[in-house]
Amino acid sequence: MIPxxxxxxxxxxxxxxxxxxxxxxxxxxxxxxxxxLLCHGMDEHHRQMICKPHQGSAILSNEWDQYAxxxxxxxxxxxxxxxxxxxxxxxxxxxxxxxxxFGCGTxxxxxxxxPRVRQIVAIDPSPEMIKFVEKKALENVSTVSDYxxxxxxxxxxxxxxxxxxxxxxxxxxxxxxxxxxxxxxKSLLTPDGVWVQWDWLSTDETSEMGLTQRRVENxxxxxxxxxxxxxxxxxxxxxxxxxxxxxxxxxxx
Ligand SMILES: C[S@@+](CC[C@H](N)C(=O)[O-])C[C@H]1O[C@@H](n2cnc3c(N)ncnc32)[C@H](O)[C@@H]1O
Numbered sequence: 001m002i003p004x005x006x007x008x009x010x011x012x013x014x015x016x017x018x019x020x021x022x023x024x025x026x027x028x029x030x031x032x033x034x035x036x037l038l039c040h041g042m043d044e045h046h047r048q049m050i051c052k053p054h055q056g057s058a059i060l061s062n063e064w065d066q067y068a069x070x071x072x073x074x075x076x077x078x079x080x081x082x083x084x085x086x087x088x089x090x091x092x093x094x095x096x097x098x099x100x101x102f103g104c105g106t107x108x109x110x111x112x113x114x115p116r117v118r119q120i121v122a123i124d125p126s127p128e129m130i131k132f133v134e135k136k137a138l139e140n141v142s143t144v145s146d147y148x149x150x151x152x153x154x155x156x157x158x159x160x161x162x163x164x165x166x167x168x169x170x171x172x173x174x175x176x177x178x179x180x181x182x183x184x185x186k187s188l189l190t191p192d193g194v195w196v197q198w199d200w201l202s203t204d205e206t207s208e209m210g211l212t213q214r215r216v217e218n219x220x221x222x223x224x225x226x227x228x229x230x231x232x233x234x235x236x237x238x239x240x241x242x243x244x245x246x247x248x249x250x251x252x253x
Contacts, residue, residue, distance in 0.1 A: 225250025
């Protein structure tokens, strides 16, 4: 059986490739290639909603909402989070840090981080995913159900202070523009702050599943991260075979 975690990601990719604009017009999880296509070929109203879903438009529904209820019961979600967390501990001393969990989903990584860090802001555009983070009732965690944007950063009190650590577990390959989002995220780091992302490793630039090492390297260079480390520390197994996970670490300066 294909684990739910992997099947859900496949389904999101399929929907993005085959559905009409209306079925995901408020969804931010567009693949790079598809969002480019859409953003150039549509009227201004839809272009605004898809390319800049956070600018003034309410989140009415989200492609990821439908997966929220089954997310935590999938053992592969737990395994992915545990492996990511273990690798994080191998690379970063997380004790007492102020953390942003970007694209937190139901908060499986947030839950692991919570006992050791000072504070976590868990952000995700899927209101249903965020409901499950809130059910965990972690006392040092606050949630934001929205897309990250300049406007949100200026207006939301949780973004008044910078973050020592920003993590993104299986999120970056779903961003409409990974590179510009990375620039925005870097601006939220303290001078010593660290960015860590995990994504399915892709070996094909044209693939819609995961990110290639080269794309991540180029993005890190473009954004200006220092002391970067890009590796493939673990693999997940499914009926599709072994799926390597890319982990990329960059320091603010
Ligand atoms: C594969 S899930 C990973 C969830 C969680 N990080 C985990 O490891 O279980 C991808 C998550 O990215 C979120 N997401 C999609 N588009 C996003 C965007 N533009 N900005 C931030 N998060 C996004 C989705 O709502 C979803 O919760």
